[in-house]
Amino acid sequence: MKQFKKILFLAVASAFLLTSCSNDDDMIPFDSEPLGAYEDGYFVLNEGGGNSVTNSIIFIGEDGTRTDDVFRIENPDAEEMGIYIQNIFFDDTRAFIVAGSGSVTVVNRYTFEYITTISTDLESPRYGVVVDGKAYVTNNASFASVTDDFLTVIDLTNYSTSQVLIGNYLDRIAAVGDKVITTNNQYGSEHSVSVVDTNTLTVTDIDLGAGNTSNSIAVSDDVVYVLTGSGKFMEIDLDSNTVASTVDIPATISGTKNLNIDDDAVYFTSEASVYSFNLGDTTVSETPILTYNSTSAYGVMYGFAVNDDVIYIGDAADFASNGSFYEYSTSGALLSSNIAGSAPNGFYFN
Amino acid sequence: MKKTIILLLAVCFSVVSFAQTQLDSIQYLDVIELSDIKLKAFTNTQTVLKLSDSIIKKGNPLLTHLLNNNSTIYFKENGFGMVSSPSFRGTTAQQTAVIWNGININSQLNGQTDFSTVNTKLFDNIDVRSGGGSVLYGSGAIGGSIHLNNKIAYNNTDSHYVGVNYGSFNTINSTYKGHFSTDKLSINANVSYLKSDNDYDYVDSNKSNLNGEFYSNTIGLNLGYKFNDNNIIKAYSNFYDGQRHFSLQLPTETPSKYKNRDSRNLLEYVGLFGGFTSKLKVAYLTESYKYFSNIERDVYTDGGVNTLILKYDLSYKLGDNITINPVLDYTQNTGEGSSISKVKRNVTGFNLLFKQEVTSNFLYEITTRQEITDNYKSPFLYSLGLKYDISDAYTVTLNGSKNYRVPTFNDLYWQSGGNLDLKPETSYQLELGNTFTFKTVDFSVTGFYNDITDMIRWLPTTTVWRPINTDHVKTYGVEAQLNATHYFGKNQLTLTSNYAYTISEDQQRNAQLIYVPYHKATATLGYNYKRLSAYYQYVFVGEVFTQSDNNPKYNIDAYYLSNLGIDYTLGKKKNITVGAQLNNIFNHNYQSVLGRFMPGTHFNTYLNFNF
Numbered sequence: 001m002k003q004f005k006k007i008l009f010l011a012v013a014s015a016f017l018l019t020s021c022s023n024d025d026d027m028i029p030f031d032s033e034p035l036g037a038y039e040d041g042y043f044v045l046n047e048g049g050g051n052s053v054t055n056s057i058i059f060i061g062e063d064g065t066r067t068d069d070v071f072r073i074e075n076p077d078a079e080e081m082g083i084y085i086q087n088i089f090f091d092d093t094r095a096f097i098v099a100g101s102g103s104v105t106v107v108n109r110y111t112f113e114y115i116t117t118i119s120t121d122l123e124s125p126r127y128g129v130v131v132d133g134k135a136y137v138t139n140n141a142s143f144a145s146v147t148d149d150f151l152t153v154i155d156l157t158n159y160s161t162s163q164v165l166i167g168n169y170l171d172r173i174a175a176v177g178d179k180v181i182t183t184n185n186q187y188g189s190e191h192s193v194s195v196v197d198t199n200t201l202t203v204t205d206i207d208l209g210a211g212n213t214s215n216s217i218a219v220s221d222d223v224v225y226v227l228t229g230s231g232k233f234m235e236i237d238l239d240s241n242t243v244a245s246t247v248d249i250p251a252t253i254s255g256t257k258n259l260n261i262d263d264d265a266v267y268f269t270s271e272a273s274v275y276s277f278n279l280g281d282t283t284v285s286e287t288p289i290l291t292y293n294s295t296s297a298y299g300v301m302y303g304f305a306v307n308d309d310v311i312y313i314g315d316a317a318d319f320a321s322n323g324s325f326y327e328y329s330t331s332g333a334l335l336s337s338n339i340a341g342s343a344p345n346g347f348y349f350n
Numbered sequence: 351m352k353k354t355i356i357l358l359l360a361v362c363f364s365v366v367s368f369a370q371t372q373l374d375s376i377q378y379l380d381v382i383e384l385s386d387i388k389l390k391a392f393t394n395t396q397t398v399l400k401l402s403d404s405i406i407k408k409g410n411p412l413l414t415h416l417l418n419n420n421s422t423i424y425f426k427e428n429g430f431g432m433v434s435s436p437s438f439r440g441t442t443a444q445q446t447a448v449i450w451n452g453i454n455i456n457s458q459l460n461g462q463t464d465f466s467t468v469n470t471k472l473f474d475n476i477d478v479r480s481g482g483g484s485v486l487y488g489s490g491a492i493g494g495s496i497h498l499n500n501k502i503a504y505n506n507t508d509s510h511y512v513g514v515n516y517g518s519f520n521t522i523n524s525t526y527k528g529h530f531s532t533d534k535l536s537i538n539a540n541v542s543y544l545k546s547d548n549d550y551d552y553v554d555s556n557k558s559n560l561n562g563e564f565y566s567n568t569i570g571l572n573l574g575y576k577f578n579d580n581n582i583i584k585a586y587s588n589f590y591d592g593q594r595h596f597s598l599q600l601p602t603e604t605p606s607k608y609k610n611r612d613s614r615n616l617l618e619y620v621g622l623f624g625g626f627t628s629k630l631k632v633a634y635l636t637e638s639y640k641y642f643s644n645i646e647r648d649v650y651t652d653g654g655v656n657t658l659i660l661k662y663d664l665s666y667k668l669g670d671n672i673t674i675n676p677v678l679d680y681t682q683n684t685g686e687g688s689s690i691s692k693v694k695r696n697v698t699g700f701n702l703l704f705k706q707e708v709t710s711n712f713l714y715e716i717t718t719r720q721e722i723t724d725n726y727k728s729p730f731l732y733s734l735g736l737k738y739d740i741s742d743a744y745t746v747t748l749n750g751s752k753n754y755r756v757p758t759f760n761d762l763y764w765q766s767g768g769n770l771d772l773k774p775e776t777s778y779q780l781e782l783g784n785t786f787t788f789k790t791v792d793f794s795v796t797g798f799y800n801d802i803t804d805m806i807r808w809l810p811t812t813t814v815w816r817p818i819n820t821d822h823v824k825t826y827g828v829e830a831q832l833n834a835t836h837y838f839g840k841n842q843l844t845l846t847s848n849y850a851y852t853i854s855e856d857q858q859r860n861a862q863l864i865y866v867p868y869h870k871a872t873a874t875l876g877y878n879y880k881r882l883s884a885y886y887q888y889v890f891v892g893e894v895f896t897q898s899d900n901n902p903k904y905n906i907d908a909y910y911l912s913n914l915g916i917d918y919t920l921g922k923k924k925n926i927t928v929g930a931q932l933n934n935i936f937n938h939n940y941q942s943v944l945g946r947f948m949p950g951t952h953f954n955t956y957l958n959f960n961f
Contacts, residue, residue: 051945052599054896054904080600083945103602119602123644142643144651144688298809318809320864321899342897 036110038070043095043348044314044325045088045303046341052080056341057088057097057112066338071097071107075114081105088348091130091156095348098125098137104154109350121152121161129175131198133157136180138170151182151196164201166194174217176224179238183214183226193217193226195241204241208234216259216268220279227259227268233284247277249284258304265330267311269301274311276330290332299323305347310335314344382574382582383501385618385631386452388486389477391665391673392703392715395735395747397783397796397829399478399848406470407513407958408915409931411523411544413476414465417496419889419913421478422829422850422870425465429597429946430519431548431564434465438493439480439798440825440854440866442805444755445492445775447483450614451500451586453633454488458655458683459690461490461758467592467610469568471513471525472540474501480829481798482779484753485701485717485731492753492777492802493825502536502574502584503529510961517931517954521546533576540570548597553939553950559597561605561645566592580623586616595645599945605646610639625667633659653687655759671708677701685759693763697723711739717751726757727773747783752776757817761806767814775819777802791834799826823863827852840880847873861900865943867892867908881924887913896944909940917956927958 041061048055059067067073071081082099089096090109097105102122106115124140133156141148151164169185178198184190191212192205208214214226214234224236231249236242249256249268258269264279273288294300296317303314303325311328323344327335380390389398399421406416414434418425423446427434435443444461447454448468456463470476476498483491508530515523525542548562567590574584590612595605613636621628638654661679668674679699686692698721705715714736721728733751740746757772781798805821829850836843849871854863862868869892876885889911896904917929930953937950 049896049944051943053945079602082600082602099602101600101602102604103600117602123604142647142649144641144643145647145649148647148649318898321897321901 036108036112037067038112038350039110041350042307042312043070043088043350044340044344045085045346045348046323047085047316047343047345048083049320049342050083052083052101054342055081055083055085055099057085058341059112060338064336068341070112071105071114074112075107078114079105079117085345086125087127087346089128089130089135090348091135094156096128096130096135098128100124100126104128104135104137106159116159118154118159118161121150121163123150125152126171127173129173129180130156131175131178131180134198136173136175136196136198138173138182140169140171146185146190151180153201164196164203166196166203168192168194168205170194171215172217174219174224176219176222176238181217181224181226181236181238183217185213189213191228193236195236195238206236206241206243208232208243215257218259218261218266220261220264225259225261225266227256229255229257231256233259233266233268247282247284249275250286252286253284258301260304260306262306262330263309265306267306269304272300274304274313274328274332289330290328292326292328292334296323299343302343303345303347305349306330307347307349312347314340314346316343316345319343382576382620383503384451384499385584385586385616386449386497386499388452388703389479389497389499391675392486392705392717393479393483394705394713394715395737395749395783396483396781397480397794397831399480399831401476401478403474406473406476408917408929408956410515410517410521410954411469411471411525411542412466413468413470413496416470416476417465417478418872419887419911420846420848420872420874422848422872423478423494424865424867424870424891424894425942426865427466427942427946427948429559429562429943430550430949431466431546431562432594432597432946435462436465436493437854437863437866439800439829439850440823440827440852440863441493441777441800441802442863444490444758445777445802447487447490447495449487449495449497450588451498451616452631453614453616453635453659454490455612455614455635456490457637457758458657458685459637459639459653459687459759461755461761463496464610466594467566467590467612468498469542469544469566469590470498471523471542472500472527472568472570472588473498475499480796481749481781482733482751482753482777482800485703485719485733485751489754489756489774492755492775492779492800500538500570500572500586502538502572504531504533504536504574504576506532512959512961513956514959515954515956518949518952519546519548519550521548521954535576536572536574538570538572540568540572542568544568550949550952552947553937555947557601559947559949560601561595562597564592564594566590580621582620584616584618584620586614586618588612588614597946604644607642607645608639609642610637612637627663627665629661629663629665631659631661631663633657633661635659651688653685653690653759655683655685657684658682671706673703673705675701675703675705677703683759685763689765690759690763690768691765693759695723695725695759697721697725697728713737725762728756729754729774729776743787745783745785745787747785748781749783750778750780752778755806757806761817764817767808767816769817772806772817773804773819775802775805790836791832793833794829794831796829797827798829800824822857823854824857825852825854825863825866842876842878844876844878845873846876847871856898859898861898862895864895864898867894869908881919882916883918884916885914887911887915889913891942904944906941906944909938909942911938911940912936925960928956929958930955 044058056069082101082103084100087098095109104118126138128137135154137152147167172183212228233247235244237244260267273291299316302316305312313326315324317323323340325340424437436446438446448463480494511527513525523544528539530537545565551558569589593609595607616633619630635657640650640652663677665675681697707713719731735749754774756774779800783796785794804819834845854866871890874887893908913933915931920926
């Protein structure tokens with residue numbers, strides 16, 4: 001019995017020792033402090049209804065732990081983020097949260113600690129991107145006018161702002177080198193993308209052809225691609241400002257949107273299905289890689305992203321209650337099913 | 351003068367029973383004075399709450415505040431003076447009809463009335479009619495209808511009324527009402543101006559209401575001419591012009607503003623021949639708005655609809671107890687706007703109304719309507735009501751009806767998204783009313799049930815938002831009214847109170863509709879002593895859901911408001927009244943729409959001058 005106790009003690013002691021050793025071992029190679037509670041994982045952006053109260057940002061850590069309403073937890077006394085939260089974009093250390101009501105809230109990307117709110121030169125802002133210390137944000141301005149749409153340029157050293165007038169109902173935006181490219185008029189008759197040289201702020205429109213309204217944009221290996229609702233996947237040549245190549249998606253797949261490129265595979269959606277083909281392919285299979293069940297007839301695929309071989313889908317339900325979000329493998333296997341906030345419209349990765 | 355007419359008429363018709371005579375003569379008078387006679391003639395089996403001009407003359411002129419304080423209708427108000435929409439008996443904003451002198455004035459564009467754009471001061475009385483009334487009052491009379499009435503009296507008098515109000519947030523309201531009449535001619539001219547900086551501080555916060563200022567002008571002219579006792583011509587008109595800046599929820603929002611202009615004109619000929627009352631009405635209504643999404647820019651979206659209504663209404667009294675009333679009407683709406691290309695809609699309708707007073711204590715009324723239009727599939731509408739006086743003190747009413755809310759111009763023709771295949775929303779309803787009348791106390795309890803199908807909701811499809819006939823809602827509940835008067839010496843105490851318990855259940859989600867409270871109550875205790883009068887008013891609005899799944903996280907808490915008012919009448923002829931009101935005396939912090947805070951304690955003072 002005594003012997004047994006001794007062995008037990010040894011076992012327990014060594015367990016403690018070993019554990020602490022292994023902890024020390026883990027710590028030694030990392031000489032940098034952790035960047036913050038939200039360093040590893042992704043954010044789910046919930047747009048909210050017509051008020052500043054129902055929007056929220058959910059964080060899902062790499063280990064699957066979930067934190068609801070990250071912004072308000074970290075910043076209980078900060079100004080609200082705005083109404084209809086549209087987009088988050090990043091630079092190395094900061095996250096920029098775009099609200100359709102006319103503001104960009106700046107927080108630390110990893111701790112989500114509030115830094116400031118920018119509200120000048122913004123009118124119905126949509127999406128943003130950072131190039132060389134400056135942020136470029138698309139604005140619809142007045143919905144009554146197609147000529148007043150503009151780009152906000154934000155100097156990220158002092159958050160001062162200015163405007164570049166473009167027109168064309170600007171929507172999504174992406175950056176390649178020192179150029180930014182916008183998709184124009186997601187819902188209407190406009191059929192161009194605009195290219196802005198960030199050094200000279202000169203604007204060049206590239207015509208995609210009648211009926212080809214682009215609704216999403218992706219960059220892979222410094223090449224920019226757009227997808228139109230009419231089923232055209234186009235590569236844009238930024239040297240000649242022309243459409244370099246077009247892949248026609250079969251007409252049986254209608255209302256194509258949500259272009260994403262991950263690891264040389266192209267993903268897009270139509271209704272509740274996700275389709276995929278490889279960069280370089282000239283034909284697209286009519287067979288989806290997955291179709292998810294939606295209880296919502298109209299909030300299907302409200303948010304969509306593909307990152308490191310995981311497909312993320314946001315479903316907005318009836319836009320007046322909690323939506324859902326799902327993780328799928330690229331072979332179409334459901335990995336997780338979760339309750340979202342109100343109208344989940346995007347996924348952003350740390 | 352009015353009493354004299356009633357007496358004279360009573361003498362004339364002395365052959366029939368006295369009670370009957372009085373009823374008839376009142377109706378005869380109404381034919382002469384009021385345009386909305388159906389409110390009397392065919393509303394015997396539903397509850398009508400009457401708000402007299404003495405209530406209207408006190409306080410601010412917005413219809414939304416008058417009704418929020420005095421009825422069980424729930425209002426969703428985007429901040430003080432901002433867009434305000436009703437929920438009557440648990441229904442949606444498009445399911446309450448607003449009736450101006452008998453004509454439905456809900457917007458043809460969005461199907462509802464913004465209750466912050468109606469200035470009540472120009473009306474002689476306002477009635478709240480609970481329950482279905484689509485046969486008589488058209489689209490939207492599902493939860494109930496609000497009746498804005500002007501009287502045209504021929505009483506040989508000249509009178510002028512000037513009311514001046516000044517209150518918190520630099521709110522100014524001035525009203526003039528002039529009346530000139532002989533025994534043949536009646537001229538009534540009304541003007542009211544309202545403006546407010548509306549920059550109140552939020553309670554328990556260092557923030558304040560930004561970009562909330564508004565103003566409006568309302569003009570009314572109502573004329574009547576009696577060629578003789580049997581041929582009368584009347585003209586009513588009302589013109590509203592207003593601008594509101596829409597208040598911000600957050601300082602970072604882009605400030606916007608909204609201008610709207612409405613005109614309403616009604617010409618009516620009344621002929622009385624034997625048992626026949628013949629009415630020919632021509633109405634022309636216009637509505638238009640301009641919305642500036644950024645007050646700094648001169649860019650706006652706009653829309654407008656002009657409406658022409660022709661109506662022939664023939665009422666026939668068959669003997670003493672039966673009324674038969676066919677009505678033929680034609681409506682043409684012409685709409686146009688930034689998102690609606692010019693479009694016309696024609697509706698022809700035929701009503702047949704029937705009422706029989708079977709015995710002195712039992713009557714029934716039947717109303718039916720069929721429309722012909724190619725814009726939507728129009729259902730056959732009807733109502734059947736019974737009224738039985740069980741004793742002098744106790745009356746039972748029963749009413750069942752089928753009602754509708756037609757698709758609006760926006761629903762049908764909006765580009766892009768308008769859906770030409772929409773059906774009207776339809777409602778089947780049933781209500782049972784019990785009224786108890788004692789000497790100084792009356793009490794009523796009404797139970798109602800309302801099954802509404804094909805409710806239209808705008809939903810995002812793959813490319814655009816579109817309206818769809820989707821929801822099925824059942825609303826049911828109980829309404830109660832208690833009114834009492836008590837005298838002691840020269841003191842008079844009055845109590846008017848309302849309570850409603852409302853379930854409004856979405857049948858797909860099995861959840862209460864958003865922005866419909868289970869409970870709402872109002873009570874006003876009034877006190878009068880000679881020239882002094884005072885009141886204490888209490889309004890309770892229960893908790894509401896703002897999420898369709900009834901997620902309690904975003905509920906708006908119940909709120910209560912307590913208001914105090916006092917006034918004193920001066921002058922030998924008692925022609926000057928000075929008064930003051932203190933609203934929300936406990937400085938309660940409340941919202942009626944999520945994220946939009948309402949004012950704390952605020953005051954209003956007024957001077958009413960009659961000469």
